[in-house]
Amino acid sequence: xxxxxxxxxxxxxxxxxxxxxxxxxxxxxxxxxxxxxxxxxxxxxxxxxxxxxxxxxxxxxxxxxxxxxxxxxxxxxxxxxxxxxxxxxxxxxxxxxxxxxxxxxxxxxxxxxxxxxxxxxxxxxxxxxxxxxxxxxxxxxxxxxxxxxxxxxxxxxxxxxxxxxxxxxxxxxxxxxxxxxxxxxxxxxxxxxxxxxxxxxxxxxxxxxxxxxxxxxxxxxxxxxxxxxxxxxxxx
Amino acid sequence: xxxxxxxxxxxxxxxxxxxxxxxxxxxxxxxxxxxxxxxxxxxxxxxxxxxxxxxxxxxxxxxxxxxxxxxxxxxxxxxxxxxxxxxxxxxxxxxxxxxxxxxxxxxxxxxxxxxxxxxxxxxxxxxxxxxxxxxxxxxxxxxxxxxxxxxxxxxxxxxxxxxxxxxxxxxxxxxxxxxxxxxxxxxxxxxxxxxxxxxxxxxxxxxxxxxxxxxxxxxxxxxxxxxxxxxxxxxx
DNA sequence: GAGTGGTCTAGACCACTGT
DNA sequence: CAGTGGTCTAGACCACTCG
Numbered sequence: 001x002x003x004x005x006x007x008x009x010x011x012x013x014x015x016x017x018x019x020x021x022x023x024x025x026x027x028x029x030x031x032x033x034x035x036x037x038x039x040x041x042x043x044x045x046x047x048x049x050x051x052x053x054x055x056x057x058x059x060x061x062x063x064x065x066x067x068x069x070x071x072x073x074x075x076x077x078x079x080x081x082x083x084x085x086x087x088x089x090x091x092x093x094x095x096x097x098x099x100x101x102x103x104x105x106x107x108x109x110x111x112x113x114x115x116x117x118x119x120x121x122x123x124x125x126x127x128x129x130x131x132x133x134x135x136x137x138x139x140x141x142x143x144x145x146x147x148x149x150x151x152x153x154x155x156x157x158x159x160x161x162x163x164x165x166x167x168x169x170x171x172x173x174x175x176x177x178x179x180x181x182x183x184x185x186x187x188x189x190x191x192x193x194x195x196x197x198x199x200x201x202x203x204x205x206x207x208x209x210x211x212x213x214x215x216x217x218x219x220x221x222x223x224x225x226x227x228x229x230x231x232x233x234x235x236x
Numbered sequence: 237x238x239x240x241x242x243x244x245x246x247x248x249x250x251x252x253x254x255x256x257x258x259x260x261x262x263x264x265x266x267x268x269x270x271x272x273x274x275x276x277x278x279x280x281x282x283x284x285x286x287x288x289x290x291x292x293x294x295x296x297x298x299x300x301x302x303x304x305x306x307x308x309x310x311x312x313x314x315x316x317x318x319x320x321x322x323x324x325x326x327x328x329x330x331x332x333x334x335x336x337x338x339x340x341x342x343x344x345x346x347x348x349x350x351x352x353x354x355x356x357x358x359x360x361x362x363x364x365x366x367x368x369x370x371x372x373x374x375x376x377x378x379x380x381x382x383x384x385x386x387x388x389x390x391x392x393x394x395x396x397x398x399x400x401x402x403x404x405x406x407x408x409x410x411x412x413x414x415x416x417x418x419x420x421x422x423x424x425x426x427x428x429x430x431x432x433x434x435x436x437x438x439x440x441x442x443x444x445x446x447x448x449x450x451x452x453x454x455x456x457x458x459x460x461x462x463x464x465x466x467x468x469x470x471x472x
Numbered sequence: 473g474a475g476t477g478g479t480c481t482a483g484a485c486c487a488c489t490g491t
Numbered sequence: 492c493a494g495t496g497g498t499c500t501a502g503a504c505c506a507c508t509c510g
Binding site for chain 4: 030033034035049052063064065066067068069
Binding site: 007008009043044045046047050064065066067068 | 482
């Protein structure tokens with residue numbers, strides 16, 4: 001049984017995605033020109049263009065007229081724009097800072113082990129308390145597979161935006177994520193950290209982040225104090 | 237001062253969007269073929285195709301190979317898929333039913349009047365209590381401008397999915413929306429309606445829905461009881 | 473079989489970037 | 492200036508739908 005032939009431009013797209021995932025071009029570097037890629041892959045320039053345009057639409061590439069086609073860098077601004085949806089009452093993006101964090105190696109909870117496919121191995125858990133406008137506002141629990149993040153340790157210094165760190169330190173590119181949102185009551189220890197009353201409402205986000213190949217690389221739980229910030233979603 | 241010439245395919249896209257908004261083709265009807273449109277508008281078929289593809293990507297059109305290019309109908313399935321993001325614990329889409337509703341004409345709160353641009357006029361407010369799996373789970377307050385919905389009255393029978401009603405009864409197509417999410421404590425009357433404890437956490441969504449021209453046509457506040465359903469968001 | 477959108481190619485010209 | 496992506500055109504062929 002032969003699979004149905006997929007369109008050429010999708011094959012080109014997958015081949016290029018795989019080459020990026022393999023590190024053939026690193027973050028910030030340019031791919032060869034459309035004509036060069038077309039010659040390499042034995043297709044027309046128009047077909048390469050269609051593949052590149054589709055990848056750019058999914059934020060897997062950045063095209064700059066007159067310069068080239070680039071593998072995006074997970075800069076802090078880019079991470080915030082794509083993967084952080086909190087805005088203040090005026091609709092302006094919110095930039096959180098980290099007040100404190102802790103990194104531990106723990107036995108993976110069942111759902112974490114299942115999602116990250118870590119089997120019986122231990123996982124890293126990063127806990128962070130983050131502030132918005134100087135005020136404690138976000139609690140995060142982040143789970144990572146030590147096999148994919150060998151450089152991580154209890155004393156690793158972490159930047160504000162983790163996805164840039166994943167990329168530069170472990171070669172892991174977060175390409176997309178899914179958030180599952182609900183409202184929960186603040187537990188006593190959460191309330192103490194955030195300086196609010198126990199039982200006060202918090203917005204909880206359960207996130208699975210995936211790399212270019214679609215493999216889950218991060219599981220994150222966040223609790224947001226939403227009296228002065230909102231989670232913004234565009235629907236169309 | 238002449239504005240910079242925009243690309244032809246964007247001009248084509250805007251012209252077609254305006255013609256759809258004007259009702260030249262109604263929901264469910266097909267546009268002329270690519271070649272016919274190209275001849276009409278004096279551009280090549282490839283340029284029309286680029287405009288149509290972009291509109292299809294934004295859910296403004298539906299293309300079906302061998303059949304034609306259609307103006308989408310706001311069926312219940314489509315509305316749910318595009319504008320309702322609740323899923324149950326298993327990740328399956330949730331289909332709410334309406335338990336009861338009330339339609340009143342009220343003085344518009346300031347933010348409603350500003351968003352819908354109704355000035356000093358009164359507005360319609362639709363209140364609904366909705367159930368998921370037979371269990372009260374969602375409270376909605378929906379604000380509409382009577383000038384855009386002249387057929388609406390206190391005794392109007394409403395279907396489950398309002399956006400289909402907007403389209404068929406008032407010729408208003410909801411093309412996109414923005415949700416702003418936060419967590420709040422249930423007020424006593426809300427708790428009573430939902431059968432939960434006062435102060436229990438609810439997920440609140442503040443929505444502005446816009447038509448094809450980008451004009452705000454609906455303002456909606458929803459409160460979700462999220463112990464058995466979640467608001468799902470894809471990020472990329 | 474006629475008509476539709478989907479794919480693929482080829483080539484021309486424009487707009488922007490860096491040297 | 493050379494090289495890049497962006498736009499526009501033209502034409503061929505394929506896959507699907509319907510009568």
